[in-house]
Amino acid sequence: MKDQRGIMLIEVLVSMFIAAIALLGTIALSMNSSRSQMESYQRVQALTLVQDMVSRINANRQVAACYSNGATGTVTNTTLPTCSTSIVSGSTTQQQSTANADLTAWQSELQGAAEVNGGVKAGAMIGAIGCITQTDAVNNVYSVTVAWQGLSSTVVNSYLTCGSGSFGASDALRRAVTVQVRIGNLSS
Numbered sequence: 184m185k186d187q188r189g190i191m192l193i194e195v196l197v198s199m200f201i202a203a204i205a206l207l208g209t210i211a212l213s214m215n216s217s218r219s220q221m222e223s224y225q226r227v228q229a230l231t232l233v234q235d236m237v238s239r240i241n242a243n244r245q246v247a248a249c250y251s252n253g254a255t256g257t258v259t260n261t262t263l264p265t266c267s268t269s270i271v272s273g274s275t276t277q278q279q280s281t282a283n284a285d286l287t288a289w290q291s292e293l294q295g296a297a298e299v300n301g302g303v304k305a306g307a308m309i310g311a312i313g314c315i316t317q318t319d320a321v322n323n324v325y326s327v328t329v330a331w332q333g334l335s336s337t338v339v340n341s342y343l344t345c346g347s348g349s350f351g352a353s354d355a356l357r358r359a360v361t362v363q364v365r366i367g368n369l370s371s
Contacts, residue, residue: 218334222358225308229329229360232292236315236327237364239285247366249282251317251325289313293329308332314345318363328361 240250249266266279295307308331318326330346336355343359350356 222334225331225333225358226360228308229311229331229358232289232311232313232329233327233360233362235292236285236289236313237362239289240315240325240327240364240366243278243281243285244366246278246282247323247325248317249279250286250315309334310346310350312346312349323366323368325364325366326361327364328359330357330359332356333358 236250240247243250246266266282290313293307293311293313295311308329310332312330314326314328314330316326316328318324328343328345330343330349332350333356336353337358339354340357340359343361345359345361346357347354
């Protein structure tokens with residue numbers, strides 16, 4: 184029996200090593216889960232903002248061209264265009280004011296105004312940018328896109344240009360969702 188002295192200590196050390204590896208695996212799994220949860224949250228926020236703007240355009244369809252502004256959001260910090268009769272002939276001042284207010288509200292939402300924590304806007308995706316472009320002037324088709332910065336690299340989407348170049352040289356962190364809306368001509 185003298186040969187087996189210390190074998191219990193080796194068993195304890197091996198057990199502690201296995202437990203440490205399991206604990207590190209659990210921590211890594213938790214970190215990956217948190218990252219995935221944040222990515223999902225940002226995507227839901229982007230989809231909500233896209234649908235919000237689509238609803239605003241549909242509600243004020245007579246001046247849909249006023250919404251086609253190129254880009255708005257936190258990264259570009261551009262001054263929003265002002266809708267006027269030169270953009271949409273035959274539109275009323277109320278319709279133009281509504282379009283301007285919609286764009287201002289959407290920019291504020293892109294910057295996180297929906298959730299404020301300690302006076303700081305905290306409800307936005309990372310570096311959110313919103314783009315509204317008229318993709319087909321003949322059929323009145325508009326594309327509403329929200330782009331933001333993801334937490335990990337992915338395949339670069341060269342089709343959607345909203346926010347391109349704003350999240351690193353390769354755009355591997357750029358995420359974007361888009362919805363196309365067709366404004367019907369109700370006067371024909």
